[in-house]
Amino acid sequence: MFQRFTSEARDAVVAAQECARRRRSDHIGAEHLLLGLLDSTGPARSVLDSVGVDRDRLTEAVRSAPYAGAPADDADHLQELGIDLTEVRRRVEETFGAGALDVPARRRRGLLGRVFPPTHLRFERDAKKVLENSLRAALDLGDRHVGDDHVLLGLLADPRIVAVLRSAGTTLDLPTARSLVLQGRRRSA
Template identity: 45%
Template sequence: MFERFTQGARAVVEGAVAYAESREAPAVTDEHLVLALLDAEGTKGSFVLHALGMERQRDTVERELAEARRRGGVSDADARALAGLGVDVDAIVARAEEEHGEGALAGTARRARRRLTGHRPFTPEAKDVLEKSLRAALGRGDRSIGDEHLLLALTARPGVPRDVLAGHGLSHDAVVRVLG
């Protein structure tokens, strides 16, 4: 499948791997793909991000992704919804961290293990994004997979990255509208 990736899409995947390595993460996640996409320049994906005002949101998105990871995958929107039901997510996280240490709910250490080759594997969520990007390209009649297809996939699949991006106006519908 990677032979179908454009230079821009390959740069995003390589950037995601670099993020995982710099953070000593055991695996490349869909969050790393988001961060690498936000760093892209001169691509269709970066055009979409710029058109939707994301160029000034990178640091905020990164903080929100890290906070959701710390809360065990609960996004800000989910936390607000739970608060409406009387569930204090921050209190639960604080209690878990008090008992088991900082980042106890992040769960990344047990979800993926580095292979003996030294390469970081992709989490099932990140693999799903890559597979959905192929479907997005095929659905649009494109011969190659660009970073815009990665963006379409990230905004289409349920999860924290989609919720965080949507909170900044970067919904799947908005991406489709900008791409035309």
């Protein structure tokens, strides 16, 4: 699938992988793809800049998102029981420091007992869905390649990503982003 990606889209996916590694995650989730777009140099970055996405606020919103590290169903069930995962995370990190609840990445042992970081991070179901939606967005726009702007449109099809953007102080939804992408194309043509 990645052979259809533009260099900007590939760079965003690589940035997402690096983001996941820095956060000691053993997978790449939709939230990592969102943060990866912040390192993009393509149209997606222009759209994010035009709506005032702030890297620090977005990173904090991703880190404190109720679903970060927990499947959506689990977060929803806990919420029904009156357990707010965002508040739990805040209190634990207040006591034990930032990242205290982050799952350390699995490591493999090599010869002579040396420990190596994982070489491959798997894509979570939500990230796979984003990439599928990115391909659909490209096809809907009549494009033969998947750009970082299509990845952004694929991300915005996930209501949890829209919620994260809102909690970061940005109101960006799929119709608005699609309009901004098309405006950017008309200006560059």
